[in-house]
Amino acid sequence: MTLGTTPSKSTSLATPMLSTFKPTAGAMAASATTPMPSGLPSQMSITDLMGWLSVQMSKSESVIRGQMGDIQATKAQQEKISQLEELLRAQKTGADGDVAHLPAEFANGTFKNEDWYKNMSAEGKATIQALVDKTSQDRYYYEPGVYTPAGGASIPAGFDGTGKIPPGAEAVPGQPGLYWTQGDGSVKTSAIDDTLKGLDNEMSATGSSSEMQMIQLQSAVSARGQALQLISNMISSFNDTSKAIIGNTRGG
Numbered sequence: 001m002t003l004g005t006t007p008s009k010s011t012s013l014a015t016p017m018l019s020t021f022k023p024t025a026g027a028m029a030a031s032a033t034t035p036m037p038s039g040l041p042s043q044m045s046i047t048d049l050m051g052w053l054s055v056q057m058s059k060s061e062s063v064i065r066g067q068m069g070d071i072q073a074t075k076a077q078q079e080k081i082s083q084l085e086e087l088l089r090a091q092k093t094g095a096d097g098d099v100a101h102l103p104a105e106f107a108n109g110t111f112k113n114e115d116w117y118k119n120m121s122a123e124g125k126a127t128i129q130a131l132v133d134k135t136s137q138d139r140y141y142y143e144p145g146v147y148t149p150a151g152g153a154s155i156p157a158g159f160d161g162t163g164k165i166p167p168g169a170e171a172v173p174g175q176p177g178l179y180w181t182q183g184d185g186s187v188k189t190s191a192i193d194d195t196l197k198g199l200d201n202e203m204s205a206t207g208s209s210s211e212m213q214m215i216q217l218q219s220a221v222s223a224r225g226q227a228l229q230l231i232s233n234m235i236s237s238f239n240d241t242s243k244a245i246i247g248n249t250r251g252g
Contacts, residue, residue: 049234049238053231056227057224057227057228060220060223060224060227061224063220064217064220064221064224067213067216067217067220068217070213071210071213071214071217073115073119074119074206074209074210074213075210076115076116077115077116077119077120077206078203078206078207078210080114080116081116081199081202081203081206082203084199085196085199085200085203088192088195088196088199089192089196091192092189092192092193106128106131106132106135109132111128120202121202121205123198123201123202124198124199124201124202124205126198127194127195127198127199127201127202128195128198130191130194130195131187131191131192131194131195134187134188134191135187138180138181138182139158139160139180139181139188140156140158140159140160140172140178140179140180141159141160141161141162141164141165141166141169141178141179141180141181142155142159142160142161142177142178142179143163143165143177143178144161144163145177146176146177147175147176147177147178148177149175150175159178160188165179166181168181169181
């Protein structure tokens with residue numbers, strides 16, 4: 001038997017089966033006919049329906065929890081990037097050409113094990129890695145007017161010609177006016193500027209991602225609310241139809 005039909009006197013009183021049902025007045029004011037949700041069999045008992053509903057609600061809760069987790073992870077990433085920018089700005093105390101020492105987490109590479117870094121875009125990771133690579137590079141400084149490359153060659157790109165020779169720099173044998181320092185975790189302030197630009201771009205990207213995640217979460221919560229309303233309507237219609245069946249049977 002299908003809900004929405006009037007049983008004859010010989011109709012069994014076994015649990016009715018659900019397909020497309022036509023609820024009684026008041027049960028579904030918005031629609032005269034309520035189609036079953038996709039994925040349901042054409043007919044099912046009320047016990048089967050409740051089991052199906054339980055599974056759907058569990059899936060919905062899982063999706064919502066996952067989306068909330070993504071939002072929290074993005075927020076934590078934004079906070080870390082903001083902290084990193086503050087650290088870098090604090091290290092950038094001198095004019096261009098001066099050097100700054102990075103926080104220990106960059107020197108020892110432990111930042112790569114943290115979620116904020118793992119969740120960064122490829123461009124964001126490349127920005128961080130480029131800065132770290134520069135901290136391990138040997139650097140050369142020369143005195144303008146004193147240092148002249150052998151054989152009349154051009155001064156290599158990257159050599160510091162500001163004349164600021166950092167303490168501890170060693171003279172390069174056989175090349176007057178040229179000094180070098182071994183990579184010691186320091187970096188030129190101009191490199192920090194490049195990194196800050198990259199981090200600003202990453203922050204903008206995560207901001208857009210956060211907005212999209214919020215929209216998806218709102219959509220999932222709204223869909224769950226609609227599903228709950230549909231469930232309520234279906235059960236109400238089932239009860240009204242069951243009452244009609246019993247009333248017709250007794251009246252017979």
